[in-house]
Amino acid sequence: MNMITGRGYRKKEVYAAFICMAPAVFLAMTFILIPLFNVFYLSFTNWDLLKTSKNFIGFDNYRYIFKDQKFVKSIINTFYFAGIKIPLDLVLSLFIAVLLDKKIRCLRFFRASYFAPVIVPMVASTLIWIWIYDPMIGPLNQILGSFGIKPVQWLNDPNTAMPSVILFSVWKGLGYNIVIFLAGLQSIPNNFAEAAKIDGANSRKIFFKITVPLLSPVIYFVVLMGIINSFKIFTQISVMTPKGGPLYSTGVIVFYIFQQAFENYKIGRACAASVILFLLILSITAVQKKVGSKHVYYD
Amino acid sequence: MTKNRKNLFVYIFLIAGIIIVLFPFFWMILSAFKSDADVYSYPPRWFPEKWNFDNFLKVFDMVPFGIYYMNNIIVTFFVTFGQVFISILAAFALSRLNFPFKKLLTSFFLITMLMPFVITMIPTFLIISNLKWIDTYQGLIVPFLFSGFSIFFLTNFFKTIPNDLQDAAKIDGCGYFRILFSIILPNARPAISTISMFTFLGQWRSYLWPLIATNTTEMRTLPIGLRYLVSEGGGEYQIMMAASLMAIIPVLIVYMFCERQFIKSVAMTGLK
Numbered sequence: 001m002n003m004i005t006g007r008g009y010r011k012k013e014v015y016a017a018f019i020c021m022a023p024a025v026f027l028a029m030t031f032i033l034i035p036l037f038n039v040f041y042l043s044f045t046n047w048d049l050l051k052t053s054k055n056f057i058g059f060d061n062y063r064y065i066f067k068d069q070k071f072v073k074s075i076i077n078t079f080y081f082a083g084i085k086i087p088l089d090l091v092l093s094l095f096i097a098v099l100l101d102k103k104i105r106c107l108r109f110f111r112a113s114y115f116a117p118v119i120v121p122m123v124a125s126t127l128i129w130i131w132i133y134d135p136m137i138g139p140l141n142q143i144l145g146s147f148g149i150k151p152v153q154w155l156n157d158p159n160t161a162m163p164s165v166i167l168f169s170v171w172k173g174l175g176y177n178i179v180i181f182l183a184g185l186q187s188i189p190n191n192f193a194e195a196a197k198i199d200g201a202n203s204r205k206i207f208f209k210i211t212v213p214l215l216s217p218v219i220y221f222v223v224l225m226g227i228i229n230s231f232k233i234f235t236q237i238s239v240m241t242p243k244g245g246p247l248y249s250t251g252v253i254v255f256y257i258f259q260q261a262f263e264n265y266k267i268g269r270a271c272a273a274s275v276i277l278f279l280l281i282l283s284i285t286a287v288q289k290k291v292g293s294k295h296v297y298y299d
Numbered sequence: 300m301t302k303n304r305k306n307l308f309v310y311i312f313l314i315a316g317i318i319i320v321l322f323p324f325f326w327m328i329l330s331a332f333k334s335d336a337d338v339y340s341y342p343p344r345w346f347p348e349k350w351n352f353d354n355f356l357k358v359f360d361m362v363p364f365g366i367y368y369m370n371n372i373i374v375t376f377f378v379t380f381g382q383v384f385i386s387i388l389a390a391f392a393l394s395r396l397n398f399p400f401k402k403l404l405t406s407f408f409l410i411t412m413l414m415p416f417v418i419t420m421i422p423t424f425l426i427i428s429n430l431k432w433i434d435t436y437q438g439l440i441v442p443f444l445f446s447g448f449s450i451f452f453l454t455n456f457f458k459t460i461p462n463d464l465q466d467a468a469k470i471d472g473c474g475y476f477r478i479l480f481s482i483i484l485p486n487a488r489p490a491i492s493t494i495s496m497f498t499f500l501g502q503w504r505s506y507l508w509p510l511i512a513t514n515t516t517e518m519r520t521l522p523i524g525l526r527y528l529v530s531e532g533g534g535e536y537q538i539m540m541a542a543s544l545m546a547i548i549p550v551l552i553v554y555m556f557c558e559r560q561f562i563k564s565v566a567m568t569g570l571k
Contacts, residue, residue, distance in 0.1 A: 013396050016475035020392035023385045025404060027445035032411045035422035042422070096316060099309050112558050113317045116324070119554045119561070121504035123522040124543040127529065128327045131536045137339060139326060171320065176565060183566030232415050235506040239526050254417050254507075261421050262511060270421055278418045285413075 039278075043271035050265060061272035071273060073248050074256040075280075077162060081252060082230035085166050086223060093174050093222075097181035098207075111182065115175035122172070126239040129168045130155070133240075155240055158247040165236055165250050172236075173229075177222050184218035185211070220292045227288065231281055234258065253277050327547075330540040331355070338537050354541035358528075364542065366517055367524030374439045374509075374520055375502045381444045383495050390453035391479050395465065412447040416507065424511050434518045439509055443502065449494050456490035457483060493564045496557060503550065521546050 043061055045054040065071040100110055117125065132140050133154035141151040154164045188211065196206050212219070234254040237244070244251030244259070251259075253273065261270035330338070331354055333347040358364050392398070393405060423442050432438030464482045484491070509520040519527070528542055554561065 009397060009399065013475065014398045017392040017396040017398035017401075020388040020396070021398075021404065024389035024408075024445055024450060027385070027441075028408065028411055028447070030426065031423055031442045031445060032414055032419055033407075035419035035426070036414065038422035038425070039418060096313070099313055102306070102309060108559075110313055110317065111562060114320055115558075115562065115565075116551075116554070117320060119500070119550060120324075120547050121522065121550060123504065123506060123525045124546040125323065127525060127539045127543045128323045130529070131330070131539070132323060132326065134536070137536075139345070171323070174320070179562050179565045228415070232417055234417070235522075238506070238510070239529065242530070257417065257421075258507075261424075267421060267425075274418050274421060278414075281415065282413075 039271045039274050042267055043275050045268045047267045048265045049267055061268045065269055065273050070248055070251060071256055074251045074253045078231060078252045080162060081166060082227060085169055085230060086226040089170050089173060089177060089226060093177035094181050097178050097185055100182055101185045114178050117172050118175040122235045123239055126236050130240055133164055156246060158249040161241060161245040161249045165240060168236060180218060180222060184215050188214050224288055227284055228281060327540050327543055330537050331544045333537040354538050357538050358542045362524055362528055363516060367519050367521045370518060371521035373436060375499060377440045378443045378502045379495055379499045382446050382449055382498050385444055386446060386449035386453050389450045390457050391483060393454045394457035408447045408450055427512060434513050434515050438512045452494050453490060456487055460486050493560060
């Protein structure tokens with residue numbers, strides 16, 4: 001009591017604050033803090049849900065997963081996914097946002113339409129695309145066929161399975177970035193571009209030397225979000241390619257963790273993989289922060 | 300290139316883009332009414348020969364779709380309501396009250412936002428399992444009652460409500476909870492409705508956790524039910540489309556009414 005009133009806190013205020021904060025703090029500790037410590041702890045045990053004992057086995061789980069072809073492939077797959085989806089998404093959404101920024105009519109209609117795939121529930125939309133990708137009766141091959149292109153196996157072919165998932169993910173997420181870029185573009189004051197035009201710069205120069213640097217905080221945000229989300233993808237893989245795709249070409253890290261934990265019951269190994277994922281995300285975020293401080297211009 | 304020609308290209312490109320982007324939806328709507336003959340003929344027919352409403356009924360035959368729907372509604376409702384309520388309380392304390400360890404707790408909440416659910420899902424599953432909450436509503440609801448994002452969103456908004464109202468009320472001898480209800484809440488309606496919308500939509504399509512936390516058909520939520528429609532339903536595409544349509548419609552309706560609000564809040568997250 002004395003400590004509370006001694007520092008100039010009002011008793012009543014602290015009581016009120018306690019009641020207000022208690023549920024949130026309790027939940028956060030139970031479902032985030034404690035699990036976090038648990039993941040680290042379990043990754044050093046050999047528990048597999050069927051045994052009754054958890055034995056400490058040091059780094060054995062980590063050694064196992066790095067020798068496991070599936071785990072290594074899952075990391076490669078995740079980087080492959082991120083490496084193609086993020087630039088593709090960035091270029092397309094920025095391009096479309098620039099087009100939309102040109103004060104065209106029906107802006108609201110266009111923007112709402114591009115945003116629609118974002119809103120639609122993920123699983124329901126994957127069902128549509130599973131059909132679209134069907135090699136025999138799917139409309140995509142039919143359309144390509146009318147241009148003389150032979151039918152592609154899409155989700156069934158190890159070479160095209162991941163690109164199919166990437167294409168779907170780009171379709172799903174494009175509208176979100178378009179909205180963000182559009183807002184960013186509209187918040188850039190016009191005087192810079194106009195001054196440059198008076199000095200005789202053409203639109204391409206204006207875009208690259210003025211617009212893009214002014215947009216860099218937004219671009220940074222979009223890329224950062226894109227990376228973090230790419231490392232978390234699971235749903236579309238689980239629905240479109242429930243076994244990780246032909247030759248495990250679509251098994252991403254989260255998918256591997258899920259399989260290890262809930263299909264093979266190897267909790268220890270799954271936790272080790274989770275820790276690796278966590279460290280990956282942390283390091284990429286740190287790297288991006290460094291890159292960001294060099295190239296991002298805030299005013 | 301003259302300005303008009305340039306504009307024409309812009310429109311053409313944008314419209315072509317819209318056609319590509321919205322094509323899957325048209326495909327879904329048209330296909331939900333197709334019959335086997337339409338689907339499996341080669342080349343596949345784009346328009347159903349007859350508009351077949353059977354598919355929608357067949358969905359209910361194949362899987363307990365109604366139960367999935369109801370589960371989804373129950374879980375989403377309680378998560379949204381609970382999470383928003385808890386976040387309002389915490390945001391009120393963080394924005395308006397002074398108490399020990401405030402800074403520590405703020406940082407703690409901030410760090411939780413960096414933690415993707417994937418990392419903590421296994422121990423969370425173990426906790427729920429030990430509580431014997433697998434295959435229960437509480438097991439699906441409780442882990443999502445905390446959201447650092449919601450708390451910070453609301454905290455930042457509450458901070459913008461001017462202090463003078465609060466100070467005047469304190470002089471009049473108002474208790475803190477009175478302040479919360481009479482002053483903060485009425486002024487924070489846009490923020491609360493925005494965060495409720497976000498939470499609702501996020502929870503409606505939640506997949507990973509219900510997949511882990513349910514084993515029986517009766518407790519499945521909509522996304523899980525749809526996914527099992529693919530494997531257990533025998534893969535009849537047009538029935539899958541009917542099911543998708545039924546799953547998407549409520550979201551689309553909410554979207555059509557609140558579209559402006561949506562886009563605004565999404566844009567805000569980008570500009571911070």
